[in-house]
Amino acid sequence: MTKPPPIPASRKRGPWDARDHLLMWVHTGRAHVRLADGRERRVDAGAGIWIPAGADHDMWTEPGTAAVPIVVPRRLVSAPPVDVAHFAVDDDRREWLIAKYAQSVSRPGLSAGLDDVSDVLAPSHRAPRRRRHEHAVPMPRSGVAAGVAAALIRHPFLPYTVDEWAALMSCSPSTLRRGFRKECGIGFAEWRQLCRVEKGREHLAAGLTVGEAAERAGFASRNGFARAFQAHHGVTPRDYAASIRTAPSLASHGRAASASGAAHARSERGERLANNVMLWTYRADDPLSRSRRGEAVWMPAGTSVENDDRSDAVTVPLSVLCTECVQVAERMRVRFSSAWDPYLLYSSVSTHTLLGPDLRLGAMPRLALPFHRHVIDAFREQLAAERARTVPLPRDPRARRLAAGLLRDLAGGSSSVTDGVPREVRAVFREETGMSVADWRHAARMRIARGLLAEGTKASVVASRIGYTQVSNFSRAFTIFHGASPREFLELERDQA
Numbered sequence: 001m002t003k004p005p006p007i008p009a010s011r012k013r014g015p016w017d018a019r020d021h022l023l024m025w026v027h028t029g030r031a032h033v034r035l036a037d038g039r040e041r042r043v044d045a046g047a048g049i050w051i052p053a054g055a056d057h058d059m060w061t062e063p064g065t066a067a068v069p070i071v072v073p074r075r076l077v078s079a080p081p082v083d084v085a086h087f088a089v090d091d092d093r094r095e096w097l098i099a100k101y102a103q104s105v106s107r108p109g110l111s112a113g114l115d116d117v118s119d120v121l122a123p124s125h126r127a128p129r130r131r132r133h134e135h136a137v138p139m140p141r142s143g144v145a146a147g148v149a150a151a152l153i154r155h156p157f158l159p160y161t162v163d164e165w166a167a168l169m170s171c172s173p174s175t176l177r178r179g180f181r182k183e184c185g186i187g188f189a190e191w192r193q194l195c196r197v198e199k200g201r202e203h204l205a206a207g208l209t210v211g212e213a214a215e216r217a218g219f220a221s222r223n224g225f226a227r228a229f230q231a232h233h234g235v236t237p238r239d240y241a242a243s244i245r246t247a248p249s250l251a252s253h254g255r256a257a258s259a260s261g262a263a264h265a266r267s268e269r270g271e272r273l274a275n276n277v278m279l280w281t282y283r284a285d286d287p288l289s290r291s292r293r294g295e296a297v298w299m300p301a302g303t304s305v306e307n308d309d310r311s312d313a314v315t316v317p318l319s320v321l322c323t324e325c326v327q328v329a330e331r332m333r334v335r336f337s338s339a340w341d342p343y344l345l346y347s348s349v350s351t352h353t354l355l356g357p358d359l360r361l362g363a364m365p366r367l368a369l370p371f372h373r374h375v376i377d378a379f380r381e382q383l384a385a386e387r388a389r390t391v392p393l394p395r396d397p398r399a400r401r402l403a404a405g406l407l408r409d410l411a412g413g414s415s416s417v418t419d420g421v422p423r424e425v426r427a428v429f430r431e432e433t434g435m436s437v438a439d440w441r442h443a444a445r446m447r448i449a450r451g452l453l454a455e456g457t458k459a460s461v462v463a464s465r466i467g468y469t470q471v472s473n474f475s476r477a478f479t480i481f482h483g484a485s486p487r488e489f490l491e492l493e494r495d496q497a
Contacts, residue, residue, distance in 0.1 A: 003404075004336075004343035007066060010350060011358040012059040021072040021080055022051040023117055024355075025089050025097060028342045029065025034058040035084065043067070043086070050085040050121055059355060066342035068101050069353050072117050087121045095314070098282055098345070102316045105352040137198050138184040138191070144169040145179030152192060156199045157218035162188050197232045200225055201240065210237045273303050275320050280336070280344050283314040294340070298332045318348050391444045394432040398425050406441050410448055410466055446481040449474070450489065459486040 007029070016022055024031065025048030033041045033049055036056040043049050051057055053074045061067050074080070089097065100117050137153070140146045148165050152158060165188075166173040180188045200217035208216070214225035214237075229237045280296040296318065336344060350356040394400050402425060421429075421437055429437050445466045452462045463474035479485045 004340045007064050007343055007346045009063045009358045010061045010065070010067070010346070010355050013354050013356055015056070016069075016071060016354060018054050018056075020074055021053050021077065022069055023072055023120070024049055024051070024059065024067055024069040025087075025120075026061075027066040027068060027094070027345055029062055029067070031059065031061045031065055031067040033084075041084065041086070046089055048087050048089055048120065050081055050087065052080060052082055052084070055084060060358065061355070064342075066345040066349070067355060068097065068345060068349055069355050070097070070101050070104050070117060071353075081121060085121055089120065093120055095283060098316065099314045101348075102282070102314055105348070106315070106317055137195050138186070140179055140183030142183070143179045144171045144176055145183055148176065148188075149180075149191070149195075152195050156192075156196045157216065159218075193228055194232065197225075197228050200229060200237065201233070204237055204241045210241065213237065273299060273301055276301050277303075277320050278318040280316045280318050280348070281313055282316050282341070282344075292335060294336045294338065296334055296336060296344070300331065303331065316344070316348050317352060318344060319351050391440065391447050392433045392435075394429055396425075396428045396432060399429040399432060402429065402437065403440070406437075407444060410441075410445060442477075443481070446478060449478055449486075450482065453486055453490055462486070 024033075024043070026043050026045050028045050030045065031043045033043065033051070034057060035041070041049060059069075072080075097117075097120065139153075140149050144166075147169060160168065162176060163173050166176045169176065177188055180186065180191050184191055186194070196217045196219060200213045200219070203213035203216050204210070210226065211222045214222045217225065219225035219228070226237055229235075229240070233240060235243075277299045278296060279299070281293060283293065393403055402421060426437055429435075429440065433440055435443065449462050449466055452465065453459065457465075459475065460471050463471045466474070468474035468477075475486055478489075482489060
């Protein structure tokens with residue numbers, strides 16, 4: 001697997017809306033904030049800074065830094081700090097904050113779930129504050145009850161009885177009941193109903209109808225959901241949804257945010273994407289999730305996206321490109337290791353927020369893709385490496401850089417030139433791979449071609465992608481290398497499927 005490229009320095013390109021707060025934390029590296037009075041604040045990895053609404057400031061990062069800004073609408077925080085404040089981000093809150101960031105850029109018009117972001121400012125990391133009529137779900141911290149609670153928080157619609165849950169957890173029903181009673185102060189049935197009510201409230205806040213919220217939260221009927229909701233919150237689901245819809249500036253905030261294109265990162269059920277979208281699964285530890293941890297997917301414009309509401313996976317939008325900017329002919333997937341996390345976070349932030357590459361440090365590309373090109377290049381290089389994964393990679397740093405460059409050229413469809421490589425690098429390359437540079441490049445082309453064909457790409461398209469101007473030349477080279485023509489290879493693949 002190729003290594004992530006270096007993260008360049010970034011700088012805030014313009015002012016955030018002065019009516020909103022800003023919470024920025026540093027995943028890795030170091031960031032700086034200069035306030036209007038000239039004071040400068042340094043923010044190191046594992047720390048963050050709260051900037052209240054109306055506080056003018058400048059922001060920049062050092063090379064190698066993945067800083068994550070989250071805009072917090074002022075209307076969502078009842079008693080925010082009025083001054084700039086620093087805070088620490090422990091390991092537990094890191095993943096939670098990434099999920100909140102993904103939510104803020106994926107569905108910026110539906111920001112009701114961000115009301116607890118300011119809670120990270122509390123030294124004790126107490127449970128998120130709740131607004132009027134809202135009740136936190138007490139969570140058991142240990143034992144079989146904790147496992148069952150975690151599953152129901154993710155999938156409140158699961159129909160298992162307490163006896164069935166006990167069998168799944170290899171314990172007795174009485175042990176499970178005692179666990180909930182001891183840890184939460186309420187019985188299992190009452191806890192599950194509270195969990196479902198809260199999930200229903202979240203769906204209402206996200207804009208779903210009462211019927212849809214009831215179904216997704218696990219209630220058998222809309223009336224049953226309404227009775228339970230009113231018993232817990234003191235208002236009907238319809239009245240609660242109406243209060244969310246009439247909250248100040250929600251509609252205007254959604255329209256303004258949608259203009260950035262980030263709202264296209266997630267499509268409502270049945271809706272087709274207007275642009276090419278790349279998504280990255282940061283967390284997918286749920287067996288019901290369709291995605292895998294570290295997987296990134298390019299979805300071409302026109303793709304119909306089905307939301308996976310059963311899963312608690314954290315999906316981060318990396319890039320949104322119009323069809324005039326880049327052509328994505330088919331859905332493509334690659335998987336990145338956790339070593340790529342900082343770079344992919346930086347890619348998403350530079351695409352979807354005002355914190356992007358510091359263009360003063362280099363000339364602005366002629367193409368209008370200054371904040372997307374790095375994402376595309378990383379994706380193509382990683383895709384080429386996966387498709388050529390059976391080709392041995394050298395370990396020597398110089399030879400490995402050469403191999404990465406050749407793969408990068410192949411991913412972009414250009415014809416690599418192997419002349420000019422120093423003799424000592426060629427020698428190391430041959431020693432560690434068993435092939436000359438030219439032979440290795442040819443083998444990589446053929447492995448990539450085989451992967452593309454297996455994915456259903458036409459031979460003419462494959463030939464063009466890996467640098468052949470004539471399909472006949474590609475077919476001849478493929479046949480010699482693999483012992484079968486592209487057509488014969490596809491027939492063998494179908495027979496083995």
